[in-house]
Amino acid sequence: MRRRWRADLRGPADRRQASSGGTVKVRSGEVELAVRVRGTDGPTVVLVHGYPDTHTVWDRVTALLEKDFRVVTYDVRGMGESTPPSTEDGYRLEHLAQDLFTVIDEVSPDAPVHVVGHDWGSIQAWEAVTTPGARIATFTSISGPCLDHMAHWSRKGLSIARLRQLARSWYIGAFHLPVLAPLFWRLYLGPRWGGVLRRLEGVRAEPAPTITRDAVRGISLYRANIRPVMRSPRHRLAPMPVQVIQPTRDRYIRTEPLDLERWVPTLRRRRIAAGHWAPLSHPAPLARMISEFIADSTPPRELVVITGGGSGIGRATAVAFARTGARVVVSDVDFAAAEETADMVDGHAYEVDVRAEEAVRAWARQVADEHGVPDVVVNNAGIGHSGSFLSTSTEQWQRVLDVNLWGVVHGCRAFGELMVERGEGGHIVNLSSAAAYLPSKILSAYATSKAAVFMLSDCLRAELAPHAIGVSAICPGLVNTNITATTTFSGVSAEEQSRKQERASRIYARRGFGPEGVAAEIVRAVRRNRPVVPVTAEAKAARLASRVTPGLLRTFAKLDLG
Structure with a gap:
């Protein structure tokens, strides 16, 4: 079954399946990932979503990219149609990175792919791109830093930039509360998520029907990774070209202060006049930046x-x-x-x-x-x-x-x-x-x-x-x-x-x-x-x-x- 899936993805049958929105389940360890492929026979682009989203956060970007690229999206473990791990430990970054590698092996077994991550999708993609031997041609990061890079930066002492980031990250502490955080999502935030996005981000989008369940499960992303990485950060180098896109109105994360040049030899920094959920609010500029970077990853001159x-x-x-x-x-x-x-x-x-x-x-x-x-x-x-x-x-x-x-x-x-x-x-x-x-x-x-x-x-x-x-x-x-x-x-x-x-x-x-x-x-x-x-x-x-x-x-x- 796995070989037939690979062959289908590379043949005309896959294009028919992709255009009809078909979903295929791919096993990665103890979980099954719901994977979708759309687009042409062009270069393969894998889009990884964040928290508390599903693959649908990329729909508007995918519609623009699929004219020139073969676009792959999937629900990360525990979200949407993908199954959850049995324990909180199953949400650790090494498992999330392995999920991405599994998807890459399935959809493009013979050629490197271009990866784009948003929010937690970017955080877990950083784990993958900084793993030696990763078959990733380029990486575009949106509103999601490498946790190890963030930890190294935060250890340099107090500064205005670090204090501001600490204030923006208040929700991380809240997500570690054992009972209140899940309860808040179930009783209040989940049923109102669409309205929250409209008020805070100016985004009009219908949340996934599974938003409350997914958000509660996804709290484990924070609990399984934040404290261990911040306590003992590793040296994580990204050998491929990396594009970091910073939404200028992001309320939660700023990547400008991070000394990424230390970790990324070929780095392009770009800004987009958007809030945190840029894939929903500004799909056209994002699709253009992704396309331009895949075509030419050389950092542009001002x-x-x-x-x-x-x-x-x-x-x-x-x-x-x-x-x-x-x-x-x-x-x-x-x-x-x-x-x-x-x-x-x-x-x-x-x-x-x-x-x-x-x-x-x-x-x-x-x-x-x-x-x-x-x-x-x-x-x-x-x-x-x-x-x-x-x-x-x-x-x-x-x-x-x-x-x-x-x-x-x-x-x-x-x-x-x-x-x-x-x-x-x-x-x-x-x-x-x-x-x-x-x-x-x-x-x-x-x-x-x-x-x-x-x-x-x-x-x-x-x-x-x-x-x-x-x-x-x-x-x-x-x-x-x-x-x-x-x-x-x-x-x-x-x-x-x-x-x-x-x-x-x-x-x-x-x-x-x-x-x-x-x-x-x-x-x-x-x-x-x-x-x-x-x-x-x-x-x-x-x-x-x-x-x-x-x-x-x-x-x-x-x-x-x-």
Whole structure:
């Protein structure tokens, strides 16, 4: 019977069986596992579910993967249609890993498979992939760490990250209560599980009819494994490529702090803007990530897009990100300058006028088609203007706002939509200025444009937070770039404007703060997800004064500094 099952799985008969949702029982030790196969003759992907789910948690992902892959799901021991072990000890990780090996041997006896695990499905899959000789080509882990890796990390002493994880794991202690935990599931949580998922996760899914029974049985997963592993963690190395997907709204587990690079030579970390039950709520992004990883397990390089990248802060930012290993795309109205920057960083250059919404949207689509959706967007393009309010013409106001404000709006919208649709988070950096909170009677148009960018960034940060997209407003002070040589002045002759430009350039040059310093702060802002970043001492002092003594700044604004 076992050989016929293997032959059926490899032949056309299996495809008919799979498409009809047929289930075959496979024996693993003392239990029988209910196994299902769907899809094509492509690479085999085995999906392992978590607690308190059954194989049905993968149905939405399977429907997307089966077009290109042979997709295998099974109910883990004691859940759904699989039988339970006779003792609590039967839920130990070594037995769960052996179950996975048994399924792999049955469905793909001659070739390695790709494994995807969620929650406890990921925890038990880690046990398998870190077992020498495992016939696993790649492993994708979602919301389920290796318990040994977690134990090693937790022994490094107290930290904010460890305390937060301890708080998230409160339920583990509750599951060790001998009578109350099963009773709570039977009388309260089990009958209401569908509603719990809707309230906590925003997921609409009908729980399996066996949810209460399965949840009570599954408590043994925690009791049989948590304390033994945490007391004596082992060294568990994963030789195959591993992809770790972290749902950004997961209430229970965070894998970012774990030093997985120590245990996984080929590691790809990715995020998804979802809660813990991402297979139910976000099947399309998950299916895409799984497919991409199977096709190419090489860790991707970060993609950074920068407007106004032909010189100054834009160019320095391109160089700074390139040094981190990122791929860089720059745009500028001066295409020759953009090309020069691109040559410096082995990047790509485009000619774009950020004032034109359709031009920015077309460019964003082109970048996505040719290079992918960016991970970081730096809206840097800007111009300078000085002059009193009454001496600044409507045309001059329009020019400043079109570049400094609308250019940022267009960039945020065009690329922000792509980031939200992708569902993997990202970061938007908007170049504001210390002028945003430092009033001056000779900077009405410029300061207004930068103050608008400052507030736009705060509003956008709140809106995009659920999508795991950070937003930073960068506020430089006096920075020695060529913006001073191109700054326009209101109500002056051409000769006087040239004189003022030269004077401003000398002042900024004497200040001695170059664009590289701003670029370094931009990289740090992205890595640390900082909302507001004053750059240079005067920008930081003005930021403090704007919050503590705003009246003093208003007095300072009256001085004639022109």
